[in-house]
Amino acid sequence: MNRVSCAAKLAFKKVTHVIFDLDGLLLDTETIYKRVFSDIAKSHGKVYTPEIRAKVIGRVEEESAKVAVTEMNLPMSPEKFLQQYKSMAEQSLADVRVMPGAERLVKHFHSKQIPMAVATSSGQDTYDLKVAKHAALFSMFSHVVTGGSDPEVKRGKPNPDIFLVCASRFKDCPKPELCLVFEDAPNGVQAALGAGMQVVMVPDEQTDESLCKMATLRLHSLEEVKPELFGLPPLK
Known part of the structure; x- marks a missing residue:
């Protein structure tokens, strides 16, 4: 580079x-976000690719959820995605x-x-x-x-x-x-x-x-x- x-x-x-x-x-924190987003995607047979991640990072949480759900065509609402993400990430974020x-x-x-x-x-x-x-x-x-x-x-x-x-x-x-x-x-x-x-x-x-x-x-x-x-x- x-x-x-x-x-x-x-x-x-x-x-x-x-x-x-x-x-x-x-x-x-991004390693935590990446792991959680990848785990949610994998549970629905999807892949959280670097290209999608580039569109997600830096945005407010609600926008990140919308982009993730849309780009990976996940069978859930952005609100549900955000709820699941927060539940999975909370403990790790407290120890970042x-x-x-x-x-x-x-x-x-x-x-x-x-x-x-x-x-x-x-x-x-x-x-x-x-x-x-x-x-x-x-x-x-x-x-x-x-x-x-x-x-x-x-x-x-x-x-x-x-x-x-x-x-x-x-x-x-x-x-x-x-x-x-x-x-x-x-x-x-x-x-x-x-x-x-x-x-x-x-x-x-x-x-x-x-x-x-x-x-x-x-x-x-x-x-x-x-x-x-x-x-x-x-x-x-």
């Missing part, structure tokens, strides 16, 4: 604020791990007083479940926007709404171009770019290369982040 194109190098601009996605970026490099990066930005926020497609209840065992880490963020339940987020990713709302809730309300987004999903990358923000993508290894090209910068892991590329204090 080419980490960055020549065009993207020239496009790097200084930022002052950072917005993180949650699932698959800060927390290793932090992704490699995430804790170090968040602590670094916090120590340098870089304003940070989380913009997740999860609803508030699901978010609370996932972060319960990582309270100290998530207390370092100025705020969290839960797109699945926030009334101000009218449309989910890949629409830009969640990132624009998130930026507007920083105390100094920065312009979108001063915000750097960290994302793992193509839908999230599209949303961030639509909001007028630069976006560092850390895609799953199964994500098709063609879906990663639009990112400002692509990395294999948050362990590879060099904040100084965007005018932020470098990691020691």
